Amino acid sequence: MEQEKKLYLETFGCQMNVSDSEKIVGLMRGIGYGETSDPAHADLILLNTCSIRATAEQRVYGHLGKFKSIKKKKPRLIIGVGGCVAQQEGERLLEKAPFVNLVFGTHNLHLLQGMVTAAESGKRSIETDFLDDEKRFDLFPAAGKDGSVTRFVTVMQGCDNFCAYCIVPHVRGREISRSAAKIVDEVAKLTEAGVSEVTLLGQNVNSYGLKTPGEPDFADLLKMVAELEGLQRLRFTTSHPKDISERLIACFAEIPKLAPHIHLPAQSGSDQVLKRMNRGYTRTEYLAKVAALKEACPGIQITGDIIVGFPGEDEAAFEETMTLVEEVGYADLFSFIYSARPGTKAADFADDTPRADKQRRLERLQAAQKRRTLAQNQALVGSVQQVLVEGLSSTGDALFGRTGGNRGTVLSGDPSLAGRLLDVKIVEGLQTLLMGEIVQV
Numbered sequence: 001m002e003q004e005k006k007l008y009l010e011t012f013g014c015q016m017n018v019s020d021s022e023k024i025v026g027l028m029r030g031i032g033y034g035e036t037s038d039p040a041h042a043d044l045i046l047l048n049t050c051s052i053r054a055t056a057e058q059r060v061y062g063h064l065g066k067f068k069s070i071k072k073k074k075p076r077l078i079i080g081v082g083g084c085v086a087q088q089e090g091e092r093l094l095e096k097a098p099f100v101n102l103v104f105g106t107h108n109l110h111l112l113q114g115m116v117t118a119a120e121s122g123k124r125s126i127e128t129d130f131l132d133d134e135k136r137f138d139l140f141p142a143a144g145k146d147g148s149v150t151r152f153v154t155v156m157q158g159c160d161n162f163c164a165y166c167i168v169p170h171v172r173g174r175e176i177s178r179s180a181a182k183i184v185d186e187v188a189k190l191t192e193a194g195v196s197e198v199t200l201l202g203q204n205v206n207s208y209g210l211k212t213p214g215e216p217d218f219a220d221l222l223k224m225v226a227e228l229e230g231l232q233r234l235r236f237t238t239s240h241p242k243d244i245s246e247r248l249i250a251c252f253a254e255i256p257k258l259a260p261h262i263h264l265p266a267q268s269g270s271d272q273v274l275k276r277m278n279r280g281y282t283r284t285e286y287l288a289k290v291a292a293l294k295e296a297c298p299g300i301q302i303t304g305d306i307i308v309g310f311p312g313e314d315e316a317a318f319e320e321t322m323t324l325v326e327e328v329g330y331a332d333l334f335s336f337i338y339s340a341r342p343g344t345k346a347a348d349f350a351d352d353t354p355r356a357d358k359q360r361r362l363e364r365l366q367a368a369q370k371r372r373t374l375a376q377n378q379a380l381v382g383s384v385q386q387v388l389v390e391g392l393s394s395t396g397d398a399l400f401g402r403t404g405g406n407r408g409t410v411l412s413g414d415p416s417l418a419g420r421l422l423d424v425k426i427v428e429g430l431q432t433l434l435m436g437e438i439v440q441v
């Protein structure tokens with residue numbers, strides 16, 4: 001019997017990449033590659049890259065350096081690079097890393113099986129053309145980890161917003177929405193296969209359907225998906241604050257299956273910084289949307305992103321971010337120091353804030369958030385939360401699940417409970433986890 005070939009896949013960055021990587025695993029399985037967690041045992045190494053940080057290219061080349069030494073011992077090893085860095089670097093990647101066999105961009109997953117098969121016969125290839133129609137959603141099968149009870153379903157891709165700091169519109173292309181009928185069909189198939197929760201995924205889901213005549217808007221799409229009987233819980237990400245509509249906010253009150261959590265990146269609390277970022281909303285408008293969400297869904301958990309040290313952010317502007325963060329009361333916050341991405345508008349902005357000042361601001365913001373998250377987790381002790389059990393915890397001796405507010409929860413119970421939505425009493429609130437006990441099976 002022929003031995004199964006092995007794929008080692010490394011994924012960087014956002015949930016869009018995680019979702020693409022699930023598809024890559026399915027596609028490679030289709031041409032005879034099973035997964036391995038050890039690159040030394042691989043016949044095929046693929047990197048699915050992200051270029052959101054300034055050091056992204058160096059990180060990719062650093063990783064490739066490690067794989068080069070494996071290839072010296074195993075000359076038939078195939079190495080491929082995909083995702084946003086591949087889209088940006090293109091031919092340069094093949095020139096700078098001559099041991100790389102294939103480079104595929106963000107719109108080219110559907111070509112990957114053919115590229116790998118060609119590489120098996122010694123052919124190097126590169127595919128980075130944009131495919132700006134709906135076909136790019138349908139050229140490859142929905143695939144994912146077998147047995148998982150939560151899954152991502154892509155509803156739109158690309159972005160037309162051109163925030164001054166962001167590389168996404170340059171590497172993921174223009175915004176395009178997938179047909180609602182195909183989305184509903186995919187979710188139905190997933191629930192039939194045992195999936196309990198789906199997260200509808202896109203760079204800016206709030207603008208879903210708005211540029212596609214005949215398609216519903218995102219609020220109506222949520223309602224259509226929620227009607228599927230087998231589905232227990234529904235989530236979505238990511239939302240742009242300027243595009244979140246009253247109708248979408250009302251969905252949190254109207255759709256019981258919609259989890260009470262939203263990721264709503266503010267990026268800054270200062271109007272002058274938001275304007276330079278080209279975010280399209282003011283601090284007041286952002287806070288008004290947060291207030292409307294809290295009114296529609298009392299107890300909703302809001303998470304966000306903050307960029308510290310954007311060009312032009314002075315101490316006063318940073319203080320406005322600190323007060324915004326306080327006022328929103330984020331459950332969790334992803335925060336980092338701004339770094340310029342070549343090709344974006346902000347890369348040309350003068351940036352005269354010393355690095356040490358940016359670092360100090362970030363540390364202050366993160367320390368305050370850490371205290372807030374812990375206090376919120378501790379405040380949940382004694383409450384009963386609906387936890388969707390995802391499977392075994394990382395230690396393997398307990399179960400892991402998530403509350404509707406998206407807080408990771410560890411509890412005792414039988415592994416057969418995976419996929420069930422259970423009432424769980426919270427008995428301890430830690431920094432990054434809740435500990436719970438099942439109230440009722």
Ligand code: SF4
Binds near residue numbers: 159167168203240
């Ligand atoms: S909305 Fe702004 S930050 Fe988000 S992907 Fe589009 S350009 Fe980037």
